[in-house]
Amino acid sequence: MSPQPRWTKSTLIFGGAALWGAVLVGCVMVNRTMLAPPAIPGAALVGNKQCAECHEEQTARASSATHAKVALAQDPKLGPTSCEACHGPGSLHVKAGGSKGTIINPQKNSETCFSCHLDKRGTFMLSNSHQVLNGKMSCGDCHDPHEGNALKGSGASIENEIETCTKCHTAQKGPFVFVHNAMKEGCTACHNPHGSVNAKMLLARDANLCLRCHLQTTSTNGTIFAGGEDHRTRLQGGTCWIAGCHETIHGSYSSKPLRY
Amino acid sequence: MNANNSFTRTAGLLAGALLLLSGASLGRAANAEADALPTFHENFLKVGVSPANVSDSKAGFMARTQMFRKGSAGIEEFNVTEELDKTTTLTVDGRALLGAEDYLASFKLTKTEVGSFEAGYKSVRTFYDGAGGFFPINNAWLPLYSRQLFVDRGAFYVNGAINLPKAPVFTFSYRNETRSGRKDSTIWGDTNQTGIPIYRPTSLNLVSASRKLIPAYINLSERRETWEVAMKQTVGATSYRFSILGTKINNHDTRTVDRNPGELSPRPALPSNPTPPLLVSPFLAANQTKGTDMMGLKEDGLTLSGRIETKLSDSAKVFLSLSQHHSEGDLAQSRLITAYIMTDAGLTTTVGGYTPGGRSPYSQSGSGTIKQDVFTGVVGLEFKPTRDLEMTAGLKGEDLQIEGNYTANYVLNMVTLTTGAVAPQSLTAPNSTKISESPWVPELSGRYTGVKDMAFWFMWDYSTLKQDERNSYVGLTTSTGPMVLTAPSGANARVKDRHSNLKVGANWTPNSMIMVRGEVFTKDHENNFTGQGTALGSYYILDYDTYGARVTATVKPMPGLSFSTRYLVQRGKAEIAEDGYVHTNSNDSRRYQLSETVDWNPNKSVYVQGNLCMFWDTIGTVYPRAGGAANDVLHNADNNFWNASVVTGYVVDKDTDAQIQGTYYKANNWNPSLAAATTPYGQGGKDYSVTVGLKHKFSDRLVGSAKVGYFKSDSETTGGFANYKGTIGWLTLDYKL
Known part of the structure; x- marks a missing residue:
């Protein structure tokens, strides 16, 4: 009867430590620094x-x-507002006359932004998000860190906040004959552009999204009033913008209740 | 007990030894990078192939990972940078990945102190899964067909600049951006195939069997062209920038929605009050319809803008920006719904078909025009009253005018059930709008650094808007006979908005080991509508507030180890006051986010990074105070999830690096019990991935990498029908030309 190997807690700890120690000692024979990307090894x-x-x-x-x-x-x-806080230490970049690859370009790798905006990494990992993690978009497509408010179009900017989204999503831009006034609150009133668990990056997938602004309260128990009508039985089928109801939710040419 | 103490002590000693070893080895990291693996940024060709072997839902895999189900292959990156002479550089970049359909071709010519010219084309593809709704009572999953869904976003661009010494800088650009393909929609069609029994008499149906679960698709055909000519110059302490921007939009998007596929109400009609009660087949519960909704816009716009900025002193600067925009557009829309109606004479299939007293088909087509004028001005001042205080003040004013009209031609065909006769009917409904809007936005921000190791800052803006909205709307309504138009409703709404946004924050950096940043923020928005409803003077006031705090901290207890933490708490509240209804709290939303990143370099040859994000997010409106049956229909919207990732890289030998990466995601918002009375939407599921890769230097000009990964995803919300698992490999060769 041959003895069976047993994976005990001690085996894992000591075995793992031995392996890790071997890595630590063995690797220092090579003169190369490994850093989590993005990084510029050797730069100051x-x-x-x-x-x-x-x-x-x-x-x-x-x-x-x-x-x-x-x-x-x-x-x-x-100083605390250094360019190098986001672009990494620049000595190699300066020495190389500004050549590519010697400085961090957050436009190509948003990891720089995630070092402070940790939560955005989590939301961009969701399946309903803009394609930042796979490099098809970057934070800089919507934010300008070099001038004014990083949220383009906010406050007293010359452009409007909604333009940040509608330069790509032109179908939602309008103008419409009948516009959903929520558009003036900005797209983020209903969408989280960094990502959401819900389809189309919606803040909520159900009627709660709409009722935040459209709820009407009556004394009648068991009703869900909006737009002057009880929507309870309609919401049994699905939510507000479902087929046949309020489909043109950003704005319509022909229907004031934004039905079509 | 003793054994445990011994184990803890030994483990502690080991950990301490490892940390010491880490610190000691990291101390040697400042040496030159003699053995650094080459990375190529100019004059290189990177080719790759990434085969995938995916089982179960390939559409789910593509939508989640944004990779083609069979993988991709081709040129991942290509660059040629050539100095044509001492002052002229030519750069050519390219990418061509088949499968992923990711393409780039561009060239740029730059001549020092003369200018530059570049042109190129790029295209990227986004995949969609086309998932409709899953219904847990009978495990209903009703995809119409498995056609691949994707949207390609392409852009052709030309940029030029004339940058002569001591002369204005001129730039020009042209972009032709397209968005085409087919994607899914969150609008889903109806079905009675839900496993919920349907009875006659209808009084036995405590809840409707009909749910909106059928996936719908949108065909996108969008084009946006822009051209811009700009000039900027600095003369003394004053800089100028003027630009002319032209835009041309041509959109034609069509959504296809199928409702009640396979269903048809029989003739003669089912008895309304049979004895004994009749259990009705869902195939006989309603009539199928097929709808296509198209919206089209052709718009030409022109924007003139300018900005002047001048330094008054070393500590003060003023600026003025002006912009004038004019656009005119042609509107086109159609909504053509084909109704299938069984009559005593047989089946009729007609666009806009309906039965007397029945629901309107709302089929129409029409056209219109719309124009928009926007004049915007911003004046501002940046000043530094003391050495430690910086302030920026701005004031924005705007005048916006929109005027539009659209005539809907309703397509109606009244079907008489007893004869099968179809009576066409045409109704024309003119609609128009005229909006005048004038917001004013003062803004103030500042930063104070007069306290050692600290910075205090704030940003505040306050927008007041007055809007006059006059529109005329003619709709459609049902009657016992033919459809009729509603009388024109001429609303004259006056809107007043007050939006105040404030952020106040402080940063504390006592040393290079600790950085803490905190801020509180509030948004206080009030939108006041009068004349919005049918009654003159009717009012609707929405008071929407958001407030919260965010703290970010980075701690570096030792070289090579750092902890970054970000915590956010946010509350949203809304109140609605409307004539005829009780003043109500319509929103109570809460969000808590905790994110953590740990970076550890135990020595110069190893790194480990771990990330964790936890989100708790709920939006509550009417639940549970609605009471009664309403509480079965709508609960709070929970949008919670957590995800994590770990990546570690280490030096294997002089020419080889290794990297191991893992990701995990979990959401637990799926509540199938809601299916008894409505459609459950909450997202539930989990997925994970593990990849292991090596990067090897074959020579100073050739670097290769190989990676293999395993992915698995389970989705409760789609009943497992979008689950997938599989392996993917990546092989790349990076060659210095």
Whole structure:
């Protein structure tokens, strides 16, 4: 009878530690640094002035940027609003005359943004999200970190917030003969552009999405009033924008109740 | 007990030794990267093949992973950068991935102190699964057919710049962006194939058997062309930028919705009050309809804009931006619904078919025009009153005018059940709108850094809007005979909005090991409508508030180890005041998010990164206070999930790196018990993936990588019909040209 190997807690701990130790000792024989991407092994910080010499376009109005108001963890000697907080240390980039691959470009790899916006990595991992993680889009397609409010079109910007979305989603842009006034609240009133568990990145997949603004309360028990009518039995079939009901939810040419 | 203590002590010693070893080895990381694997950014060709072997729902796999079910192959990246002379550089980039249908071809010519010119085309594909609703009572899953769904987004572009020394910079650009293909819709058609019994007399039907579960599709054909010419110059302390932007939109999108497929109400009609009660087949419960809804827009727009910015002093700068936009569009729409109606004379199939007293088919086609004028101005000041205080103030004013009209030609065919006669009917419904809107938005933001290791900041804007909306609407209504138009309703709504948004935050960075950032935010929005309803002076006021706080912290207890944490708590509340109804709280939403990232470099040859995101999100409106049967129809909307990922990379030998990655996702919002009275929508399911890869340097000019991954996904919301599992391999060769 041959002894059977047993996977005990101690076996796993000590075996794993031995393996890990072998990796630690063995790997240091090679002079190469492994860092979680994006990273620039071997580079050092140079400071904002160096960046401005070549990238005047990006730095000219950077002081007005949302990100300039936010202290970012960097070398205190270089100040808290360094370009290098997002683009990584720039010494190799400067030494190479600005060549590609020697500096982090968040436009190509949003991991830089996720280092502070941790939650966005989680939402972009959802199946209903913009394709940022696979590189088909980047955070910079909708946000401008170099000037003004990173949320394009917010506040007193010359453009409107909704334009951030409708430059690609032109069918939802309008103008419409009968517009859904929620459009003035912005697309984010109903969608989470970073991702949602719900189809089409909706904040909610059911009638709660609409009732937040359209609920009417009466003294009658067991009713769900909206638009002057009890919708309870209709909601048994499905939710508000389902077939035959309020299909043209962004706006309509022909139906004021946004039916078609 | 002793054994446990001994085990804990030994494990602790081991952990301590490993950390010491980590720190010691990381200390040597500052040396030059003599053995760094080459990475190519110029003059290289990267080819790859990624075969996939997927079982179960291939559509589910493609929608979730955005990879083609059989994988892809081709050129992943290609670059040629050539210096034609001392001042001229030519760059060519390309990509061609078959299967993924991801393409890029571009070239750029740059001449120092002269300018640049580039042109290119790119296209990416997005996959959709076409999933409709799953109904748990009878495990109903009713895909109409398994056609592959995808949308291709393409762009042809030309950019140029003339950048001569001591002269204005001129730029011009042209983009032709298209979006075409077929995608699924969240609008689903009806069916009675739900396993819920249908009886005659109808009084025995405590709940309707009809649910909207049938998937629907949208054919997209969208084109947006833009061209822009711009000039900018800096003279002394003043900079100018002027631009002319032209846009041309041509959209033609069509949604196809099938309702009650396979169903047909019989003739003679089922008895309304049989004895004993009759159990009705769902195939006899309703009439099938097939609908196509098209919306089209052709719009030409022109925007003139300019910005002047001047430095008043080293600590003050003023700017003025103006923009004038005009667009005119042609509207086209049709909604053609083919109804299948059984009569005593046989089956009739007709667009816009209906029976007297029955539901309107709402079939129509029509056209119209719309024009929009927007004039916007922003004036602002950036100033630094003290060394530690920076302020920005801005004021935006806008005047928006929209005028549109659309004439709907209703297509109606009244079917007489006893004879099968079809009586065509044509009704014309003119609609129009005229909107005048004038928002004002003051904005103020500031940053104070006068406290050691701290920064305080705030951003505030307050939008007030007055809108006058006059529209005339003619709809369709039912009667016992032919359909009739409603009398024109001429609403004259006056809208007043007040939106206040405020963020206040502080950052604390006492040393390079700790950074903490916190902020509180509020959105206080009130939208006030009068004249919106049928009664003159009727009012509707929506008071919508969101408030919350967000904290982000990064702690680096030792070189090579950092913890980043972000926590958000957010509440949303809404109140509605409307004439004829009780003043009500219409929204109570709560969101809590906790995210954590741990980065660990135990030594210079190993990294480990772990990420965790946990979301609790619920939106409550009428539940549970609606009471009675309403509580069976609608619960709060839960949108909770958590996901995690781990990635580790390490040096295998002088020429080889390895990487292992894993992801996990879980959502638990699926509540099948809701099916008794409605359609359950909550998302439930889990998926995970594991990939293991190697990257190897064959020579200084050739690097290859190989990776294999296993994916598995289970979806409760689709009843398992969108589940998939499979393996994918990746092989790439990166060659320096």
